Amino acid sequence: MTRLQNKRNAILKATLELLIEYDLQSTSMTRIATHANVGMGTIYNYFESKEALVSTLFNEIHHAMITTMFTNYPEQAGIQERFFHVWRLKCKYFIEHPQEFIFVERFTASPYVKPNIDKTLLNTLAQLDIMFEDAKQQGLLKQLPKSFFIPIVNGSLGALIRSHVMGTIVLDEDAIELAIHACWDAVKS
Amino acid sequence: MTRLQNKRNAILKATLELLIEYDLQSTSMTRIATHANVGMGTIYNYFESKEALVSTLFNEIHHAMITTMFTNYPEQAGIQERFFHVWRLKCKYFIEHPQEFIFVERFTASPYVKPNIDKTLLNTLAQLDIMFEDAKQQGLLKQLPKSFFIPIVNGSLGALIRSHVMGTIVLDEDAIELAIHACWDAVKS
Amino acid sequence: MTRLQNKRNAILKATLELLIEYDLQSTSMTRIATHANVGMGTIYNYFESKEALVSTLFNEIHHAMITTMFTNYPEQAGIQERFFHVWRLKCKYFIEHPQEFIFVERFTASPYVKPNIDKTLLNTLAQLDIMFEDAKQQGLLKQLPKSFFIPIVNGSLGALIRSHVMGTIVLDEDAIELAIHACWDAVKS
Amino acid sequence: MTRLQNKRNAILKATLELLIEYDLQSTSMTRIATHANVGMGTIYNYFESKEALVSTLFNEIHHAMITTMFTNYPEQAGIQERFFHVWRLKCKYFIEHPQEFIFVERFTASPYVKPNIDKTLLNTLAQLDIMFEDAKQQGLLKQLPKSFFIPIVNGSLGALIRSHVMGTIVLDEDAIELAIHACWDAVKS
DNA sequence: AATGAATGAGTTTTCATTCAT
DNA sequence: TATGAATGAAAACTCATTCAT
Numbered sequence: 001m002t003r004l005q006n007k008r009n010a011i012l013k014a015t016l017e018l019l020i021e022y023d024l025q026s027t028s029m030t031r032i033a034t035h036a037n038v039g040m041g042t043i044y045n046y047f048e049s050k051e052a053l054v055s056t057l058f059n060e061i062h063h064a065m066i067t068t069m070f071t072n073y074p075e076q077a078g079i080q081e082r083f084f085h086v087w088r089l090k091c092k093y094f095i096e097h098p099q100e101f102i103f104v105e106r107f108t109a110s111p112y113v114k115p116n117i118d119k120t121l122l123n124t125l126a127q128l129d130i131m132f133e134d135a136k137q138q139g140l141l142k143q144l145p146k147s148f149f150i151p152i153v154n155g156s157l158g159a160l161i162r163s164h165v166m167g168t169i170v171l172d173e174d175a176i177e178l179a180i181h182a183c184w185d186a187v188k189s
Numbered sequence: 190m191t192r193l194q195n196k197r198n199a200i201l202k203a204t205l206e207l208l209i210e211y212d213l214q215s216t217s218m219t220r221i222a223t224h225a226n227v228g229m230g231t232i233y234n235y236f237e238s239k240e241a242l243v244s245t246l247f248n249e250i251h252h253a254m255i256t257t258m259f260t261n262y263p264e265q266a267g268i269q270e271r272f273f274h275v276w277r278l279k280c281k282y283f284i285e286h287p288q289e290f291i292f293v294e295r296f297t298a299s300p301y302v303k304p305n306i307d308k309t310l311l312n313t314l315a316q317l318d319i320m321f322e323d324a325k326q327q328g329l330l331k332q333l334p335k336s337f338f339i340p341i342v343n344g345s346l347g348a349l350i351r352s353h354v355m356g357t358i359v360l361d362e363d364a365i366e367l368a369i370h371a372c373w374d375a376v377k378s
Numbered sequence: 379m380t381r382l383q384n385k386r387n388a389i390l391k392a393t394l395e396l397l398i399e400y401d402l403q404s405t406s407m408t409r410i411a412t413h414a415n416v417g418m419g420t421i422y423n424y425f426e427s428k429e430a431l432v433s434t435l436f437n438e439i440h441h442a443m444i445t446t447m448f449t450n451y452p453e454q455a456g457i458q459e460r461f462f463h464v465w466r467l468k469c470k471y472f473i474e475h476p477q478e479f480i481f482v483e484r485f486t487a488s489p490y491v492k493p494n495i496d497k498t499l500l501n502t503l504a505q506l507d508i509m510f511e512d513a514k515q516q517g518l519l520k521q522l523p524k525s526f527f528i529p530i531v532n533g534s535l536g537a538l539i540r541s542h543v544m545g546t547i548v549l550d551e552d553a554i555e556l557a558i559h560a561c562w563d564a565v566k567s
Numbered sequence: 568m569t570r571l572q573n574k575r576n577a578i579l580k581a582t583l584e585l586l587i588e589y590d591l592q593s594t595s596m597t598r599i600a601t602h603a604n605v606g607m608g609t610i611y612n613y614f615e616s617k618e619a620l621v622s623t624l625f626n627e628i629h630h631a632m633i634t635t636m637f638t639n640y641p642e643q644a645g646i647q648e649r650f651f652h653v654w655r656l657k658c659k660y661f662i663e664h665p666q667e668f669i670f671v672e673r674f675t676a677s678p679y680v681k682p683n684i685d686k687t688l689l690n691t692l693a694q695l696d697i698m699f700e701d702a703k704q705q706g707l708l709k710q711l712p713k714s715f716f717i718p719i720v721n722g723s724l725g726a727l728i729r730s731h732v733m734g735t736i737v738l739d740e741d742a743i744e745l746a747i748h749a750c751w752d753a754v755k756s
Numbered sequence: 757a758a759t760g761a762a763t764g765a766g767t768t769t770t771c772a773t774t775c776a777t
Numbered sequence: 778t779a780t781g782a783a784t785g786a787a788a789a790c791t792c793a794t795t796c797a798t
Contacts, residue, residue, distance in 0.1 A: 023301050025214045028767060039784040050768065106298060112212050144367055147358045151348035152371055159344025160337065169336045178333055182341055186375035217792055228759035239793060401679050403592045406788060417763040428789065484676060487669070490590050522745055525736045526727065530749055533726025537718035547714045556711055560719055564753035595771055606780035617772060
């Protein structure tokens, strides 16, 4: 079983590494197999098709990111503490996994990947809504529709992570705190 | 010449329309030609290759967006007026051109397109730096490296535009003002 | 147009020639293309898929055979004359086109080909029913269900043609007449 | 040994069942193994290759059919009795084994199967020649080359069996007798 | 300039067969 | 013996590009 998981993981890793550097079309199955040190046909023992492989990779990263964001989530703490917790972990996750960030950015909203968000994930994500709802109740937020807040925060931080990954800024721990603070200022009343 | 431009434009339009719905690989040159009501070989009278076609489309949209952003730019006005001017126009441009937005989002950072930012464009964009520099001089900005500000603002607004285009929020004129205001709060000290 | 038909015909001819000698699976599209003196992709300009190509070949031969059988069909003549006319022409058609015979035999009832019998063909074939119906009315036939007669005749003649094509018998014009006579004896009361 | 034979038979049965419904190429070894409730590699303990498996199946059915045809063969009886005996049993065999009929029809004359008619079988089949020779001696047959008679009879009956298996006619015991009678009329002088 | 049939390199995918367990 | 994951050769098919008209 360990061996099997190794093959599967090697294939996913190879796919990730190739796709952040090359085109989808020039990242051929043969190339992936070679890069993963695996026979070509082996990929098809683990994934139905190239599309399924790329989609699986996408969904696994997405899942890992969200799971990370809510690790040790202080459900009972104050708004700001919850706010900072979630986005701090998101930033850290992608700064530690820059390839995953590039990949997810590139394939979000691509017609090629079939997103597969399961119930567990949706339940987890519901915490964000609860947080913003609580914040609204306490009059902490700007007079904007609720659905505006996540894009505002996510958008800024995503763009900063991209800049960091591209090397145009350095997003260390201090900078992350300042950045999240800026996002908080953006949404707070 | 008008006829020729018509063909060229028809090809670009067809490419845009197909690429926001379909994959790069499944958007074949034949399909583009058919959709543009043009012979297959005709595309090659206007564009060197598929890559050149897609890159041209990308760069023309990019160019149009930036040109729009700085139309009637009040170079001598106050910081906030300049700040709002630029991003208001960006929002409006993409809300009026949702297909262009989707396309640009999808192909920014794709290894397939070759961005071609010319001098004029760079000069125009330099105005943003000037604005943030002026703002910093006047002590209006947070204590963050200068290169943080554009991602913060651009990221938020981009995400909001995406939400609007996807139909999860409505970004009308009032909402745009509020959103830019939020971004200003994010960067202001 | 002539050129185009030539390519199409060359492809069909090559497919026929290869399929009577080799397996379906070892008759690759590349092999067909080479044999037809045509580029590989060209096949796909004329046929949707390998399956479509083989099915088309099958249906065209089938069509040609039936059309041949009813050429100058003496609709008003006596039963025997009509009977001999049809089967004599079928025998002659396949003796002149042995490859077509082998191919049709091999792919009749194969799950691979999709038979496509159009209305015209069905109307033509209805003549057989009419003939046997007339014969029955005149009390010329054995006391057997009507649907037995065609298999009886067709089966015998088909097997004889196969033997001829395989070289174990010689089915010349005289032998054809004798064979059809035998078939007539089989069905006549 | 019984267990082993069971596996072998399960594999042959699975092959038969799949091949009458699906293509040779889409009837993969994996599919056969799954259908036979047997491990993939197990097939190769009993058969050298896919080709050997299919050929074996073909030859075993062929063997069974011929053996059946000559069970209790009344070597000393009159021509007609022998004639009816043989073909009656062939009809019955295939009506009781419709899958075998479809399979044999499909793979007779396929370049894929390697027919393997052993001496015993040939000796058995020689009885047919003897019967027709005797008939000829007694002046019972038409003035046709001897090699014409078997195709005439076999062809008709095969076509009738096919019609029965396809459901377009019903070939019950009475109909079989009438059909063989028709064949006798075809060959008799 | 406009066209689209022809092309074959390059891609995804299948599947018979092997072999370590 | 029985197994089925691993393999890669070989297949079908796509599609950017060319070029004769």
